[in-house]
Amino acid sequence: MRIEVLCTGDELLSGLTTDTNSPYFMGKLFDMGEKVARSQTVGDVREHIIEALTSVRTRADAVLVSGGLGPTADDLTAECAAEAARVRLIENAEVLAELKARFAKRNFAFTPNNAKQALVPEGAEVVRNPVGTAPMFIQHIEGCTLFFVPGVPREYRVLVDREVLPRIAKMLERDRSRVFRAARLLKTIGMAESHLDARVAPLAKIHNRVTFGFRTHAPENHLKLLAEGRSQQEADEALAAAERDCREVLAPYVFGADQDSFAAVVGSLLRERNATVGIAESCTGGLTAELLSAPAGASNYFIGSAVVYANSMKERWAGVRRESLETYGAVSKEVAIELAEGARRECSATYGLGITGIAGPTGGTPEKPIGTVYFALATPQGTQSHHQALFGDRERIRLFAAAHALDMLRRHLLGVDFKS
Amino acid sequence: MRIEVLCTGDELLSGLTTDTNSPYFMGKLFDMGEKVARSQTVGDVREHIIEALTSVRTRADAVLVSGGLGPTADDLTAECAAEAARVRLIENAEVLAELKARFAKRNFAFTPNNAKQALVPEGAEVVRNPVGTAPMFIQHIEGCTLFFVPGVPREYRVLVDREVLPRIAKMLERDRSRVFRAARLLKTIGMAESHLDARVAPLAKIHNRVTFGFRTHAPENHLKLLAEGRSQQEADEALAAAERDCREVLAPYVFGADQDSFAAVVGSLLRERNATVGIAESCTGGLTAELLSAPAGASNYFIGSAVVYANSMKERWAGVRRESLETYGAVSKEVAIELAEGARRECSATYGLGITGIAGPTGGTPEKPIGTVYFALATPQGTQSHHQALFGDRERIRLFAAAHALDMLRRHLLGVDFKS
Secondary structure, eight states: OOOOEEEEOOOGSSSSSSHHHHHHHHHHHHHTTOOOSEEEEOOSOOOHHHHHHHHHHHHEEEEESSOOHHHHHHHHHHHHHHHTTOOOOEOOHHHHHHHHHHHHTOOOOOOOOHGGGEEEEEEEEEETTTSSOOOEEEEEEETEEEEESSSHHHHHHIIIIIIIIIHHHHHHHTTTTTTTTEEEEEEEEOOOHHHHHHHHHHHHHTTHHHOOOOOOOOEEEEEEEEEESSHHHHHHHHHHHHHHHHHHHHSSSSEETTTTHHHHHHHHHHHHHTHHHHEETTTTTHHHHHHHHHHGGGGHHHTEEEEEOSSSHHHHHHHOOHHHHHHOOOHHHHHHHHHHHHHHHHTTEEEEEEEEESSSSSOSSSSOOOTTTEEEEEEEEEEEEEEEEOOOHHHHHHHHHHHHHHHHHHHHHTTTTOOO | OOOOEEEOGGGGGGGSSSOOOHHHHHHHHTTTTTOEEEEEESSOOHHHHHHHHHHHHHHHHEEEEESOOOSTTTOOOOHHHHHHOOOOOEEEHHHHHHHHHHHHHHHHOOOOOHGGGEEEEETTTEEETTTTSSOOOOOEEEEEEEEEEEESHHHHHHIIIIIHHHHHHHHHHHHOOOOOOEEEEEEEEOOOHHHHHHHHHHHHOOOTEEEEEEEEEEEEEEEEEEESSSHHHHHHHHHHHHHHHHHHHHSEEEETTOOOOHHHHHHHHHHTTTEEEEEETTTTEEEEHHHHSSTTGGGEEEEEEEHHHHHHHHHHHHHHHHHHHHHOOOOSSSHHHHHHHHHHHHTTEEEEEEEEEEOOSSSOOOOOOEEEEEEEEEEETEEEEEEEEESHHHHHHHHHHHHHHHHHHHHHHHHTTOOO
């Protein structure tokens, strides 16, 4: 079965708007073990849309077409769909009645261009849109099914989930010859993509029913395993075997799988232990706190963070000694340790994290170049520290430093501390 | 002149990797006043790539093809380009020599699959890749120019900037009949897209040489103006007139244009006044500090932020009175004011910002539902405060709250304070 995607909209071709709809659909399809064969985007130009619709249906069994269903003049999709199918555009009475009711309820005037949204190609199946005004419709032409949905992300997602994917799932069931697939995403932190690749390369040869793919999602690197088999059981077993071997060679860098988020994993480990955290951070500028407090329920383990950009605040909020600042410099192992211990003490927390470094683009020295970051973790058993030489721009250094600080905590909670 | 984009790569069709290359190219082209007519992505499948290459050249004058130029088995682009053009694949001696030198320099073994990267379609113009191993090549077929570049973002960007865009600029110069264009992006904060749209709608009718477009880049909304004319001067003048009128109806929501970043604009205003800021933030979890400290040189104006998640820290780091917490609750106007004044005092800063609210997904009450956020700004002349009822999920509420706090500061610095 061949599935394609066709997006319409000038804004997607100007570089100003990124298409987040298609990755959403592709990801859901991938979870079902299927992949889109081609994705294309055309502007709001009548002949381009018609040409794309006409050619796509000669290649594909199912097409998801999005955008251009609104009420304005540059919303051309319905009329192009009619023209490409050589049918008339007709007014759908049910849709029109619902549109009018919707407007009346909100006391909005119903203008002629609003009625435009009730026009659909003759013969198309019309599907109600529960979250917007533009209806979805489906065309069946010469063995190809075309799903037309609005481009507004919220409407797109609801209709893809409730209407498009279930219909595609049924089409797949009928498709007897299909290959069965199973997928797993293993998420790592603290490991460069090239190292990840090198470590699992020997396994890719052994597990020849499984495709190994890589994705960088800074600061994480993900390993994507896609197993294929002649039955679902065969695919599941091939995946389980590959996953087991990969986890073995990648531990302790693997923090989670599939939908897991790094911050939520760290949060869960803390909650399981009834532990709390206080932070004192300098070069990360609040990002460490922001990451740790992003998951819902973070107040169970996150007490606070002193974002101590100025040295005066390192003293005032984290109790760093002026002497240490003067003797070792703000970016030093000693100050990182005092920050961590100060944060733990001030917050009366189980753990304290201290981060100090040089994010750039200025401020580097030959001894401490840009990217030098010192970390410390204060625990009930004592304080550990180490430093990293991070590369990249200011944004990257801040992100990797914040993630590394939280990873120190994660590894400590799992009993696999970094070496100092 | 018709320009198209063709990306290859299975990873772009799985929903796991988002194509950031094409928006980069499209954005640069847009700055030159040109727009891509169609963008498409195909997987690493020989017949799909050949079909796409064959059909695209019948439509387009210039095509940017990316991906699939690496040394591995699923890198198929060069051989498909040869087959689509019905020419042989030949080894380029210069490229091969350079590849070998590159490997020797790094003491890497040169294996047969590395030599694959020296194979290019016969008759193609080969362009050196200064940042990677895969060369770029250019095919001229029946009036269509196809640029083949690697998909690795760093290599893609360097080659697009240095090799592809200058050649396209020359092609445009030769294209006498072309329309001249000028573009401006006006960036607003604190204004919903529908309000932005409604406010400029009357102007769009007056300025009929200018296309008005909208882009949401949360928490900002951007207005894109694209003017067309028969000469560059005509386009520039039409743009300037539309921009002037838009700025007039949108002030003080417009914080900048084109490449301006919100945080950097706030930072510049502070630097111009030699002013400094301290923050005490609760529900935003460090995000306000992170945004404000993101631009290079933030240490000139950012002193620190107390991320006071627990009430104990609101007392300890920001001097909030226990009585206020008990009487009014942590999420209250009174506590926001004490946070702002405490941050200003603790940091010895010109300004203090205080933020406290309910980001959800739990913790709302009938009186203070999720999304209730109190803000205060302490200044040398006194303290102002107000509250907002934000909607959306936890992430959105945190983002809009942090941005709103900084916008209070921006507007105060410009003398256009929010009403309390």
